[in-house]
Amino acid sequence: MRINILVSIAPLKHVESDGVGDILLTINNVSKQFSHIEALKNVNLTLNRGDIVGLVGGNGAGKTTLLRLMCGLYHPTTGQVLFHRDSSQAPVAEMRRFLGVVPEATGLYYRLTAWENIRYHSRLHGISDEECWKNTLEIAKDLDFVESLGRPTRGFSKGMRQKAAIIRALAHKPEILLLDEPTGGLDVTSARMVRSLVKRMGQAGGTVIYSTHKLAEAEQVCDRIIIIHNGEVRADGSPSELLDITQTTSLEEAYVKLTMDAARETEKEDVEGRIAKFWRRMMTPRKLPEGGGEDE
Amino acid sequence: MSRTRQVRAIVSKELIDYVRDWRTLLAIVLVPLLLFPLLFVALPLLLQAEYVERQEFDLNVVIQTDDSVESLKPFLFDTEMELSWETIPVGIANLSDSALEDERIGSGQVHSVLRLQKNIDNGTIWYYAILYDSTDERASEAKRRLLVAVFAWEDEQVNTTLEMAGLDPEKTLDPVRWDGDSQVADVATTGQQAGFALSLFIPLIVATWTATAAMQPAIDMTAGERERGTLEALLCAPITRMELLVGKWIAVATIAAIGVLIQVVGLFLAISMIARGSSVLGMPSIGATALILMFSSILLFAVMIVAFQLALAVRSHSVKEAGTVLGPIILLIIIPALFAQLINLEGIEFWWFLIPVVNILIALRELLTDTVVVEHILLWAGSSLLYAFIAAWYASKQFNREDLVESIN
Structure with missing residues (x-):
């Protein structure tokens, strides 16, 4: 079953329902270490077809690391991320053709038009230009984006960039869509559009992983919420299940209760080499103005 | 795929x-x-144009000498520069001593000074020096033209001396010669x-x-x-x-x-x-x-x-x-x-x-x-x-x- 749901606004066409609920992705005892920081610790998750899952956590909680592990961009330090298909399973890195990804930065080439961006990624997914155009047109109509397909993305607003990136991620009809902070920096209308889009995908049986640090947004969009804090999965369930587990009356209270310990230091130590780091420290004044204490 | x-x-x-x-x-x-x-x-092409431009410079030079240089004059006139004649100043260490001419040449009032002096011990050798400013294009051009004149005059002096001694200048100065076209002698195409x-x-x-x-x-x-x-x-x-x-x-x-x-x-x-x-x-x-x-x-x-x-x-x-x-x-x-x-x-x-x-x-x-x-x-x-x-x-x-x-x- 593939995501094939954005075609007409009402009524949404459901794809065949068989397969919904089947296991699509398993994350078994996955840990990810970056130099001195353990970005993820013993994560165990199972994602089923048709799930709309919200990954919720603060900055540096490990959401993006988990998403990148799900895309096969990172290799787990320990454990496995497996993609299930046709009664078999394989490391997710080998199954990337079934994924659609919208990174936080959208990743559009500004000298290319929106259509050229979409076509490029579809070609990399082995989709013919004709099929890609057909799919693109369907989705673009739904997002009111047809007129913008031929325009270079250089002048696009954040909302338009997000739309173009979503079409690009869906044009090859993936089985699972991964969205990293899709409403970050968007105005109210554009953010609403993205949320409504994801909801409709869910109604149509699509599988979506939605990473956000906004709890209210996850509550609106997702039927399952995974709370991550300091690299650990603190809770996993439907909004009502989270309230039961934490014995609270609102998700906000539940989130606070689950993440009471202080957030860890998130700076990655391995971003720069040893010499560069030594030199930077040598050339950076450590003392802040009076009353500011000492840096580092 | x-x-x-x-x-x-x-x-x-x-x-x-x-x-x-x-x-x-x-x-x-x-x-x-x-x-x-x-x-x-x-x-x-640019260099050629610049050369032509330099040819059209109006240049003032001073000839300083205490001796008669009648035979040099025609060559100096050919340089098409404005010439002034002076005697060699007193107190200079040698002809290249430019201390007394710094101001005139530096200000562009005079573009070069040619000093000429006949050797006192035997009257057959001339000493000369050209005072100029190497950073000034006009002074450099004046120096170039003065050198052309001096060298041509030197050739004439040599030829005259040889002829007076009963020698053929061409045979005396160029006794070994390449025959034919040197380009043709190169076997490389x-x-x-x-x-x-x-x-x-x-x-x-x-x-x-x-x-x-x-x-x-x-x-x-x-x-x-x-x-x-x-x-x-x-x-x-x-x-x-x-x-x-x-x-x-x-x-x-x-x-x-x-x-x-x-x-x-x-x-x-x-x-x-x-x-x-x-x-x-x-x-x-x-x-x-x-x-x-x-x-x-x-x-x-x-x-x-x-x-x-x-x-x-x-x-x-x-x-x-x-x-x-x-x-x-x-x-x-x-x-x-x-x-x-x-x-x-x-x-x-x-x-x-x-x-x-x-x-x-x-x-x-x-x-x-x-x-x-x-x-x-x-x-x-x-x-x-x-x-x-x-x-x-x-x-x-x-x-x-x-x-x-x-x-x-």
């Missing part, structure tokens, strides 16, 4: 993306195409001569331009992608890092090759323009084997350089960082390239053909003179293949880095 289709998609996207920037056209097409025609055709002359700078162009032309696209397609945050989405596509490297390598190599090709075309264009009116200069004559080997050597060189540049650029998090790293690399190519120009090809030691960069440049020099030595070819081709392989391996290692997905944004 065809893997080559995906590599093709990467190549075509990279080329389209790169060519859309109008500055690219300027950098890889227009500049290399016009560089040599400008250098070889426009520069001599004009094509061979042109090939030899070109071998002194074509390898330098190929080396520097390959590295220079590849640098900017290599940075744009790697560190640029990281900086702009487009690499993450790309790496999520079902392509291997090796396919990504190959696609980007082909794109960068294509741009660099076009740049080098256009520059060489520009060079030959300039030569053909000059050769049209010259009996000395011709188009280089190079055999088909040497030509094929030349292109193969450039290809190997490009494989190595482009792979190395891509590897270094992809390690960088930003375009600025990549530029800082790759900038000095150009020097690492230019310096051995300069050395390679100075090495004697006659009886050259075999190990020169094993040194990276130098080996290809020496090979190019040899091939431009249409010299094909099998042992040398095996050495440079074998070692360069090895270096290209190492560079490609290093690049693939860099492209497999997990932190490639990290962006400074």
Whole structure:
């Protein structure tokens, strides 16, 4: 079953329902270490077809690391991320053709038009230009984006960039869509559009992983919420299940209760080499103005 | 699913993306195409125009002498400068002592001063000095014209002396002479001569331009992608890092090759323009084997350089960082390239053909003179293949880095 749901606004066409609920992705005892920081610790998750899952956590909680592990961009330090298909399973890195990804930065080439961006990624997914155009047109109509397909993305607003990136991620009809902070920096209308889009995908049986640090947004969009804090999965369930587990009356209270310990230091130590780091420290004044204490 | 289709998609996207920037056209097409025609055709024209302009300068010179110089006067009049006559000032250490003339010459009131003094001990020798300001174009031109006059007068003095001694000046001063045309005596054809002359700078162009032309696209397609945050989405596509490297390598190599090709075309264009009116200069004559080997050597060189540049650029998090790293690399190519120009090809030691960069440049020099030595070819081709392989391996290692997905944004 593939995501094939954005075609007409009402009524949404459901794809065949068989397969919904089947296991699509398993994350078994996955840990990810970056130099001195353990970005993820013993994560165990199972994602089923048709799930709309919200990954919720603060900055540096490990959401993006988990998403990148799900895309096969990172290799787990320990454990496995497996993609299930046709009664078999394989490391997710080998199954990337079934994924659609919208990174936080959208990743559009500004000298290319929106259509050229979409076509490029579809070609990399082995989709013919004709099929890609057909799919693109369907989705673009739904997002009111047809007129913008031929325009270079250089002048696009954040909302338009997000739309173009979503079409690009869906044009090859993936089985699972991964969205990293899709409403970050968007105005109210554009953010609403993205949320409504994801909801409709869910109604149509699509599988979506939605990473956000906004709890209210996850509550609106997702039927399952995974709370991550300091690299650990603190809770996993439907909004009502989270309230039961934490014995609270609102998700906000539940989130606070689950993440009471202080957030860890998130700076990655391995971003720069040893010499560069030594030199930077040598050339950076450590003392802040009076009353500011000492840096580092 | 065809893997080559995906590599093709990467190549075509990279080329389209790169060519859309109008500055690219300027950098890889227009500049290399016009560089040599400008250098070889426009520069001599400019020099000629400047010479004519200098001829039209109004110049004032002072002749300082205590002796009669009647025989010099006609030569001085021919210089078409305004002449003033003075006696040699008292108190100077020698004729070159310019202390007393600093102000006049420095202010431009007088452009040069010619001092002449007959040797007192025997009256046959004249001493002279020209005082001038080497940083002033008019003073330099005045000095040049004075020298022309003095040398012509000296020739006349010599001839007169010889004739008075009953000698034939021509036979006395030029007793050993070349017979016929020295150009005809050279067994090398004009094509061979042109090939030899070109071998002194074509390898330098190929080396520097390959590295220079590849640098900017290599940075744009790697560190640029990281900086702009487009690499993450790309790496999520079902392509291997090796396919990504190959696609980007082909794109960068294509741009660099076009740049080098256009520059060489520009060079030959300039030569053909000059050769049209010259009996000395011709188009280089190079055999088909040497030509094929030349292109193969450039290809190997490009494989190595482009792979190395891509590897270094992809390690960088930003375009600025990549530029800082790759900038000095150009020097690492230019310096051995300069050395390679100075090495004697006659009886050259075999190990020169094993040194990276130098080996290809020496090979190019040899091939431009249409010299094909099998042992040398095996050495440079074998070692360069090895270096290209190492560079490609290093690049693939860099492209497999997990932190490639990290962006400074």
